[in-house]
Amino acid sequence: MSRMADFYASFLGGSITYDDETVSFITYNDEQYRITLLPIPETTPKESASCGPEHIALSFDSLADLLLSYRRRWARGIEPVRCVNHGPTTSIYYKDPDGNMLETQVDNFDTVEETTAFMTGANFTENPVGTDFDAEEMIEALRAGKDEKTLKKLRQIGPRGLHDFSSL
Incomplete structure (x- = not known):
């Protein structure tokens, strides 16, 4: 334990x-x-291709808060397995020692209506996974004065399906 x-x-x-x-x-x-x-005692190790909850998500109030938590975890030896802007959220994923996925994220839109409009649009249909990003580059961009709204805007990369995300 x-x-x-x-x-x-x-x-x-x-x-x-x-x-x-x-x-x-x-x-x-x-x-x-x-x-x-x-x-x-009766449980077996988690199998990545088995059914059940895929991950737990924890939300932050701002991109700066999300990246600060990333830095704190990194300092404790907890490294992310993926950083991705999904469109509706900017997310950093981790795995616990048993392989359970944990997502830390910040909303990219100010309202549920804006998020829903994005998710029902053509860009999300084409790429429901999003675009990977480098957390350190994002931190440097914030330090250089780029505003969060600009940094949270999804960079379009074309089609990408869930199979691109399931390899974690």
Whole structure:
């Protein structure tokens, strides 16, 4: 349990409030716990091609906040497996020690209506996955004074399907 508890405490910038061989509790705010980890003996390792939840997404208020969290995780040895602008969101993906996918993301549009309009348009139909980006280059662009709205705008690269994303 400690390996997973340590990962999530570090990933969330929180702390372990309890950890033994039967249960672990992790918090990242004033609550006693926000994450509970239970080792269930009958389970088998996760298979990437199996059904079930694909990932958990955690949202940030701004691109700057998303990139700051990326830097904090990097400093703790937690490296992303992919950085992608999906159009509706700019996202950085990680895997936990068991291979579960975690997405940290920021919305690229100000309203649900704008997001829906984008997702029902031709560009999203052609490329529902989005365009990969380099987080370090994005940080440098922010530091150089580029505004977040410009940086969050999807760069069109043509057709791209979900098969391009499932290899993680």
